[in-house]
Amino acid sequence: MTETPPPPSRARAEIDLGALRANVRALRARVAPHVRVMAVVKADAYGHGAVRCARAALDAGASWLGTATPQEALALRAAGITDVPVLCWLWTPGDPWDAGIEAGLDMAVSGRWALDEVTAAARATGRTARIQLKADTGLGRNGCQPADWPALVAEALKAEKDGLVKVTGLWSHFACADEPGHPSIAAQLDVFRSMVEYAEKAGVDPEVRHIANSPATLTLPEAHFDLVRPGIAMYGVSPAPELGTPAELGLRPVMSLKAGVALVKEVPAGHGVSYGHHYVTGAETTLGLIPVGYADGVPRHASGRGPVLVDGRVRTVAGRVAMDQFVVDLGGDRPEPGTEAVLFGSGEHGEPTAQDWAEAADTIAYEIVTRIGARVPRVYLGE
């Protein structure tokens, strides 16, 4: 980190772009030199801020960007990121294929309706669309089923011959890459290899073949092919605790969520705290008001469990998380109002991590960082 911002007034999410760049370099070091890194910046870069994170990832050697929706990809182009390929994979009928073609996006096609829409847009714009055919190798979500693959490949090749599309990629996505040794991993790789082989024999000449998300990037070299698509690892969060902590994986958490204590007050024993009075003070004590709540992405499900570092000690959410605030029992301590409360960060200074909140809320750390709301300003460090 190169700067230390002032204490938070209400709340802020600090985004350490130096850590993000280091994570991209660490991921690049794990893949063979010819393997490209696509920085996945969908969902506003998992809550970290898409444009800044995309730029930092590109600085550190990523050479593709990935988004879910076309709107996210077009926003990157509108922000001036015009000279790198951007793949976007979650299309619905009526989406702006024409704008995607004009913006030079790589557009995922998982089925016949999408190929029909993209070829119609190519005809209308008079330009060739870059498309990537997505195979469902076993995830059972988006992607083309093996039984439908020959027809999709044939139609795509016909459109390529007519100059309407260029098939730039063949790709897929894992179901259980975060569970090393899960039998579906080898099965999906087999299906992927055979679907790629089929398409290439039929005449597809892709620039990139890819299937690896963060856990596969970290644990499965045979899945790297021409490109890897890390998301969560780039943000310094372990895809699953079983794979190791961020430090064990050579990663540094990028986001820290901080708030300024809004009120400290003394209360007697037996005092109910927050909606529903699910916490009642056991003795005379002090309470601290932390001015963030579920509107800011603090999970209500972590009521009574979420950890927060305040005044040198990790405290626990007392009672319910409300929309805008929650309370911690300070046990008689009296920090000044405005004192920094750290909900999560790197963990290096005794603060909880996103993984700690995931466990408190019975979810995954992906959801903790991604859901931090728009009301929380992002403060960028290390730009």
Ligand SMILES: Cc1ncc(COP(=O)(O)O)c(C=O)c1O
């Ligand atoms: C198609 C696709 N590729 C890559 C990723 C990145 O996954 P992860 O964050 O586990 O690296 C995602 C995210 O879910 C995805 O949907």
